[in-house]
Amino acid sequence: DAMVIQNPRYQVTQFGKPVTLSCSQTLNHNVMYWYQQKSSQAPKLLFHYYDKDFNNEADTPDNFQSRRPNTSFCFLDIRSPGLGDAAMYLCATSREYSGGYEQYFGPGTRLTVT
């Protein structure tokens, strides 16, 4: 009964080597989010899609890109990972954009950069 699925759960990449993380959902939600979370800090929103409309946070580095080819899937591309990009990456979905709609989080992908 998994609702938000992330693959892989653990990813090791080399400094500067592009990496793609994937997220899929079975909830048919309109909105998909990507968050970066370090240690026990709060999740930091990188960007979100409302359907196919892409919304970037102002402080999201250009190194991070995203694709949403259809309702169910969303990808996070890190073009040239640096050591500072090592973190947990969380995908989340909601039926509508905030304002009272629960966000469902996936289990996360832990990214290690060597």
Added chain:
Amino acid sequence: GENVEQHPSTLSVQEGDSAVIKCTYSDSASNYFPWYKQELGKRPQLIIDIRSNVGEKKDQRIAVTLNKTAKHFSLHITETQPEDSAVYFCAASPYGNKLVFGAGTILRVKS
């Protein structure tokens, strides 16, 4: 934009005692206030939420109170158990806008 402050950053309680975590927000347009629990290495999970037209909401041992005038909301956990140990995040959202999270509270329940 919205800013959410959360206190305390760490909280240790004895099993069976109550725990209270407090958050303040800045944007009077915020109308949705969820609380997430995140166990070590796991995803954040919604435990309770409240909307601005309600002052208090309870679900078994968990309650949330909201004071719109003072712009603060609190999570109350009664009869704490070791499995309540986790990081708790509050968040606030104006309608049609993103969730803004507090910095988190590490709750330790000692048995």
